[in-house]
Amino acid sequence: MSDQERWQKANEDYLAAALHWLRLRLQRLAGPSEDLPAESVARRAKSSRGFFWRKPEKEPRKALPPLEPFSDAALQEALSAMERIGTGDPPPALMILSRRFGLSAFERHTLLLCAALELDTRIGALCALAQHDPSNPHPTFALALSLFDEPLWEALSPERPLRYWRLLEINQPGAQPLTTSPLRADERIVNYIKGLNYLDDRLTPLMVPFEAEAGEAGLPPSQQERVELLVEAVRRTPQEDSPPVLQLAGTDSVSKQLTARQSARELGLHLYRLPVEMLPSQPGEIETLARLWQRESLLIPVALYLDGHEAQSESGGEKPSRSDHAPLQRFLSRSQGVFFLSSREMRSDLGCRSLLVETVKPTPSEQRQAWCEELGDSHPQVPALLSGQFDLNVSAIREIAASVDLAAEEDGLGERLWEACLANTRPALDRLAQRLDCKARWEDIVLPETDLALLHQLAGQVAQRSQVYDQWGFRSKMNRGFGINALFEGESGTGKTMAAEVIANHLRLNLYRIDLSAVVSKYIGETEKNLRRLFDAAENGGALLFFDEADALFGKRSEVKDSHDRYANIEINYLLQRIESYNGLAILATNMKKALDQAFTRRLRFIVNFPFPGQKHREAIWRKVWPEETPTEGLDYARLARFNLTGGSINNIAINAAFAAARSGGPVTMPLVLESAKTEFRKMDRAVNESDFRWSGDQVKAEVA
Numbered sequence: 001m002s003d004q005e006r007w008q009k010a011n012e013d014y015l016a017a018a019l020h021w022l023r024l025r026l027q028r029l030a031g032p033s034e035d036l037p038a039e040s041v042a043r044r045a046k047s048s049r050g051f052f053w054r055k056p057e058k059e060p061r062k063a064l065p066p067l068e069p070f071s072d073a074a075l076q077e078a079l080s081a082m083e084r085i086g087t088g089d090p091p092p093a094l095m096i097l098s099r100r101f102g103l104s105a106f107e108r109h110t111l112l113l114c115a116a117l118e119l120d121t122r123i124g125a126l127c128a129l130a131q132h133d134p135s136n137p138h139p140t141f142a143l144a145l146s147l148f149d150e151p152l153w154e155a156l157s158p159e160r161p162l163r164y165w166r167l168l169e170i171n172q173p174g175a176q177p178l179t180t181s182p183l184r185a186d187e188r189i190v191n192y193i194k195g196l197n198y199l200d201d202r203l204t205p206l207m208v209p210f211e212a213e214a215g216e217a218g219l220p221p222s223q224q225e226r227v228e229l230l231v232e233a234v235r236r237t238p239q240e241d242s243p244p245v246l247q248l249a250g251t252d253s254v255s256k257q258l259t260a261r262q263s264a265r266e267l268g269l270h271l272y273r274l275p276v277e278m279l280p281s282q283p284g285e286i287e288t289l290a291r292l293w294q295r296e297s298l299l300i301p302v303a304l305y306l307d308g309h310e311a312q313s314e315s316g317g318e319k320p321s322r323s324d325h326a327p328l329q330r331f332l333s334r335s336q337g338v339f340f341l342s343s344r345e346m347r348s349d350l351g352c353r354s355l356l357v358e359t360v361k362p363t364p365s366e367q368r369q370a371w372c373e374e375l376g377d378s379h380p381q382v383p384a385l386l387s388g389q390f391d392l393n394v395s396a397i398r399e400i401a402a403s404v405d406l407a408a409e410e411d412g413l414g415e416r417l418w419e420a421c422l423a424n425t426r427p428a429l430d431r432l433a434q435r436l437d438c439k440a441r442w443e444d445i446v447l448p449e450t451d452l453a454l455l456h457q458l459a460g461q462v463a464q465r466s467q468v469y470d471q472w473g474f475r476s477k478m479n480r481g482f483g484i485n486a487l488f489e490g491e492s493g494t495g496k497t498m499a500a501e502v503i504a505n506h507l508r509l510n511l512y513r514i515d516l517s518a519v520v521s522k523y524i525g526e527t528e529k530n531l532r533r534l535f536d537a538a539e540n541g542g543a544l545l546f547f548d549e550a551d552a553l554f555g556k557r558s559e560v561k562d563s564h565d566r567y568a569n570i571e572i573n574y575l576l577q578r579i580e581s582y583n584g585l586a587i588l589a590t591n592m593k594k595a596l597d598q599a600f601t602r603r604l605r606f607i608v609n610f611p612f613p614g615q616k617h618r619e620a621i622w623r624k625v626w627p628e629e630t631p632t633e634g635l636d637y638a639r640l641a642r643f644n645l646t647g648g649s650i651n652n653i654a655i656n657a658a659f660a661a662a663r664s665g666g667p668v669t670m671p672l673v674l675e676s677a678k679t680e681f682r683k684m685d686r687a688v689n690e691s692d693f694r695w696s697g698d699q700v701k702a703e704v705a
Helices: 003-030 038-047 072-086 093-101 105-119 123-131 141-147 187-194 221-235 253-266 283-299 309-314 326-333 364-375 381-389 394-403 410-430 449-463 465-471 496-507 526-538 563-581 598-603 615-624 637-641 647-664 670-683 697-704
Strands: 168-170 183-185 245-249 270-275 302-307 338-343 354-358 434-436 484-490 510-513 543-547 585-590 606-610
Touching (some): 003 093, 003 141, 093 105, 093 187, 123 141, 221 253, 221 354, 245 253, 253 302, 253 338, 253 394, 364 381, 381 465, 394 410, 410 434, 410 543, 434 496, 484 496, 484 598, 496 543, 496 585, 526 563, 637 670, 647 670
Parallel strands (some): 245 338, 270 302, 484 606
């Protein structure tokens, strides 16, 4: 028999002895004097005359409970048996509950009386007999005061444990006195006394237990240090005080959950999660929730993880939302126990002591070690490759490794894991920005050699970040600026978007173009909130953020003349800080460089100019604009290069000419291209000289010859 089974058996024996003692006390209060012999009691129990009250003739007689032989000796023997079993180690559930809630002997007996109504079907009738009221088979305070030795009038106070902890439920209709109102033991308390210890069913709709098997492999050293700090803060708190609220600040909610789970495990606590937005709004409901949870913390070794990460993110992090601020403050001020509070930033509005612990993802070296543990020693290059680009927590690394067949085609393992990492980081950004399908390559783009070299340098720095920052020690000397950002400046159509596609394609990253209409808002604080969500979603490292028409978002700060100017400047200030702290790759594109705030220029690592293409570059663009599968005939690239056009306009002309050729059933020829060029000029409201777009057959023959 296990220890739990032995305790359960001892607890049942104690309850049996306690109920036997309680029945005898009720019989003594209800019936004959203490000096009546047991034979007389038994005889009266059989006859039902002279021992019980006489019911009015109009009421039907009810069945009488079978009585036990009663005497002072029997009562004393029952009390001794109950006390003997109650001193076991560990003690019965009722004794444990009594100690944890500070019940006096009278309060413990009163609680036993109320719980007995649920445990023994004879108790109700005996209560009615003892109160000489056949219509009231429920215990009352008046009955308890008459039934037990050393009655304590203070037990009726709402500040005493029976009422404060809601161990009892009082049915007090109208103006009925408290002493004669029916009492009932709370269902959760009855089950606990019986030996069934589980979370109150009034809390289960709100609370979500953490999976026990998650995080069993332990945490990286940097996160384990934070666990030890949290555990020490709880353990050094005096027993009579409540530990400080453990604030876990940071942007990665999974790392915070893993840290809280490990801390609770080391403290021997079961951890439950409650989203802050699920807190009730009414003060009375919050009071009830706080009281019930604090009661649970005394019955079960539990801790609560208050998840305010999403609520604070929705409010933009500037001011707490209504659903987050007052209910949370009221709940914490009225509760005691171990609380973990997940938030993006420190909360100073809690109204109680708190300990702030910054919780971040594992360091790149720890991520590399986690990949090594998952992949083994057969792939030494893959962990460095993945940890150098993707910023993942341990849980995500384990999930990705488990989703990929590590045994099949070892040569392609790195690519499969890379694609799995991209898929893991994609969902959050897909809801916030437009993902572009990148097809352009280095050979497709035409730029001056200097600017093209800058693009190669930009791509190279992204690929070599891990070596420079981690292996060469730059990370230990820098606080921010680990990301790589660039400004692409040039007229529309000069290849800024294509260059972003080329880099994303070369680095095998997802390219997201930021739709400014979905980011910029006229409402105060909304723009910062949208940008916060965007940058947070991109921190995992699988994306390249491309801000097209960036001057609309990164414009110059202006002199503050009214509140609109002040809040506009706040948006720019936030962007300045966020773009510098962003760890990924961000590219800003604009055709109005002078409109950008000068502070952005200092924070940009690269500025790449996309000049209007000269004739030499235009001819190269014309030669590359046609796919190999497109049939062409007699195209004069030198003649086409004389048109003063950007690469975007050349691409439009080529597509229109291809459709015209497909409609005519022949190849793309100079007349079709020139006609499409004339259409493009008119679209741009540029003067059209018909002679510039004329092409004769002789010219075609000469070109062919």
